Amino acid sequence: MVEIVNVIGSGLLDVEFDLERVAADIGSIAEYNPDKYPGMYLRFAEDAPLVTVYRTGKYIVTGADSEEEAYSIRKRLLNLLADNEMIPTSEDEWFRIQNFVCTAELGESLNLNALTIGLGLENTEYEPEQFPGLIYRPSGADCVVLLFASGRVVITGSRDLDVAKETFAVVQDEVSDILALD
DNA sequence: TACCTATGAACTTATATACCTGGCTTCT
DNA sequence: AGAAGCCAGGTATATAAGTTCATAGGTA
Numbered sequence: 001m002v003e004i005v006n007v008i009g010s011g012l013l014d015v016e017f018d019l020e021r022v023a024a025d026i027g028s029i030a031e032y033n034p035d036k037y038p039g040m041y042l043r044f045a046e047d048a049p050l051v052t053v054y055r056t057g058k059y060i061v062t063g064a065d066s067e068e069e070a071y072s073i074r075k076r077l078l079n080l081l082a083d084n085e086m087i088p089t090s091e092d093e094w095f096r097i098q099n100f101v102c103t104a105e106l107g108e109s110l111n112l113n114a115l116t117i118g119l120g121l122e123n124t125e126y127e128p129e130q131f132p133g134l135i136y137r138p139s140g141a142d143c144v145v146l147l148f149a150s151g152r153v154v155i156t157g158s159r160d161l162d163v164a165k166e167t168f169a170v171v172q173d174e175v176s177d178i179l180a181l182d
Numbered sequence: 183t184a185c186c187t188a189t190g191a192a193c194t195t196a197t198a199t200a201c202c203t204g205g206c207t208t209c210t
Numbered sequence: 211a212g213a214a215g216c217c218a219g220g221t222a223t224a225t226a227a228g229t230t231c232a233t234a235g236g237t238a
Contacts, residue, residue: 006197010226037194038228050195052227060226062196099225103198131222132200144223146199154199157224 002104002155002165007049007064011074011095013057015086022053025084042077049073067097067161100158104168106151106175110134115147118178141167147175 019040023032032040039052039060049063051073059077064070074095112134116126125135133146133154143158145167153171158164 003198005199006224008196008225034229038230039194041195052195054227056228058227060195062226064196101197101224125222127222128201129221132202133222135223146223148199150200152199154197154223156198159225 002102002161002168004066004100004102004161006062006099006101007067007070007097008099008101009061009064009070009074009095009097011059011061011093013059013078013081013093015057017053017055017057017086019053019055022084022086025086026080042080044073044076051077053077067100070097071095097159099156100161100164102155102158102161102164102168104153104155106147106153106172108151108179110147110149110151110175111179112147112149115175115178118181119174136171138167138170141170143167145171147171 017040019032019034023030023040026042029044030040030042039054042051042053043049044051049061049069052060052062061070061073061077064073112126112128115134115136116124119134119136123137123139133148136145136147138145141163143164144156146154146156148154153168155164155168158167
């Protein structure tokens with residue numbers, strides 16, 4: 001069972017913002033400290049995903065629990081800007097999911113040293129003194145899998161949820177084959 | 183050698199995972 | 211006072227973004 005824990009998306013509005021003014025107009029849900037970071041932060045509610053808006057009109061949504069939530073936050077951003085007459089009307093406007101961060105469970109404790117060998121040294125990184133997880137980059141898959149001795153797994157870097165799910169299924173098979181020989 | 187351009191990396195945010203360490207508090 | 215426990219932060223992963231600073235290379 002692959003569970004989404006974080007969705008990151010980015011988009012473009014075909015306008016240039018004066019973030020100082022935008023932050024002032026929007027009020028307390030906006031936070032802008034150009035000395036610290038060039039983006040303006042926007043959070044609709046305490047536990048809501050974070051939106052980072054840039055001078056160029058580009059923006060990022062981080063911390064969504066689903067693709068739907070990321071899109072609904074984007075819609076709220078568009079509505080908010082429209083209400084404040086910073087209307088981003090353009091054909092160039094776009095938004096896409098850039099990264100799904102997921103967790104999953106293999107249901108058994110893992111011998112990470114055996115897995116490093118079994119999954120292939122060229123595809124794995126395991127330095128327990130540096131980080132307790134095994135970093136696995138399955139060849140061909142455009143995502144990265146972190147495996148922990150507890151059997152818990154993190155799948156990250158995928159733009160497509162189905163890719164993350166398929167990758168986990170493959171890893172699940174590979175791991176059970178390797179551990180059967182161990 | 184001096185100056186200019188180009189590249190690249192750190193910064194920030196979210197999030198799970200887990201292991202170590204330092205600092206602080208609490209209990210004996 | 212010393213031991214024990216707890217909490218926070220650093221370690222690593224992906225990804226977008228703009229700014230800023232460093233370094234590399236090339237040209238004069």
